[in-house]
Amino acid sequence: MAERLLTFSIFRYNPATPEIPPRMQEFQLDETPNMTLFIALNRLREEQDPSLMFDFVCRAAVCGSCGMLINGRPGLACKTLTQDLPDRITLMPLPVFKLVGDLSVDTGVWFRQLNENLEAWIHTDKEFDPRSPEERMDNTLAQEIYEAERCIECGSCIAACATANMRADFLGAAGLNRIARFLIDPRDERSPYQIFEVVGTDEGVFGCIGLMACDDICPVEIPLQQQLALVRRKMAWAGLTGK
Numbered sequence: 001m002a003e004r005l006l007t008f009s010i011f012r013y014n015p016a017t018p019e020i021p022p023r024m025q026e027f028q029l030d031e032t033p034n035m036t037l038f039i040a041l042n043r044l045r046e047e048q049d050p051s052l053m054f055d056f057v058c059r060a061a062v063c064g065s066c067g068m069l070i071n072g073r074p075g076l077a078c079k080t081l082t083q084d085l086p087d088r089i090t091l092m093p094l095p096v097f098k099l100v101g102d103l104s105v106d107t108g109v110w111f112r113q114l115n116e117n118l119e120a121w122i123h124t125d126k127e128f129d130p131r132s133p134e135e136r137m138d139n140t141l142a143q144e145i146y147e148a149e150r151c152i153e154c155g156s157c158i159a160a161c162a163t164a165n166m167r168a169d170f171l172g173a174a175g176l177n178r179i180a181r182f183l184i185d186p187r188d189e190r191s192p193y194q195i196f197e198v199v200g201t202d203e204g205v206f207g208c209i210g211l212m213a214c215d216d217i218c219p220v221e222i223p224l225q226q227q228l229a230l231v232r233r234k235m236a237w238a239g240l241t242g243k
């Protein structure tokens, strides 16, 4: 592969210095084999500008912290190879989330609020007995719950969502996927109608306008369209029957 000289156009703004307006800054970097955007950004910070802000923890598409707009499309920087991108690469922070600085956004506050709003924990009256044997669960059902649990809270589906970009209170695909997880878990004793009272609104399941960008974008390939259809079906029935 012939070595390329890549041009990066990167959004720069530090809310701590509001007197310096937001701008795009260009950097150039020689491409190396199997270079990810994680490697490229670290080299830019080490070799050219130590003030460049971006987030990484795992470097392996597990922690979800490196989400950013890569040539306009949300994605994980640690999972994106520069060889799959053109010579000119534009990097912007994910919209919707609070900007920390440059490419770094605070998805944690957003997801914490989401989990509190959804009461995203098992609701049960059973007392926990540490000496009792583990409850068995059907393998297929456990797999379905695990499928929804795979969300790494990267925020890509939220950033790609037209509704979430227009209304800050929309749960988005990540929120509806989280609800699907509790709807199918028999240990959660909430009735579908109790969940309907939380998500049966325009900020919840009925706010989706069906563009399904989330489904194309999810880096861990959770079938978000399928999860949304499940929640919609169950919520429509709960709304009609009051059960």
Ligand code: SF4
Pocket: 150, 151, 152, 153, 154, 155, 156, 157, 158, 173, 174, 177, 217, 218, 219, 220, 221, 222, 224
């Ligand atoms: S559902 Fe997928 S795209 Fe959305 S936050 Fe979770 S991992 Fe990221």
Ligand code: FES
Pocket: 055, 056, 057, 058, 059, 060, 061, 062, 063, 064, 065, 066, 067, 076, 077, 078, 079
């Ligand atoms: S650094 Fe953890 S997902 Fe990219």
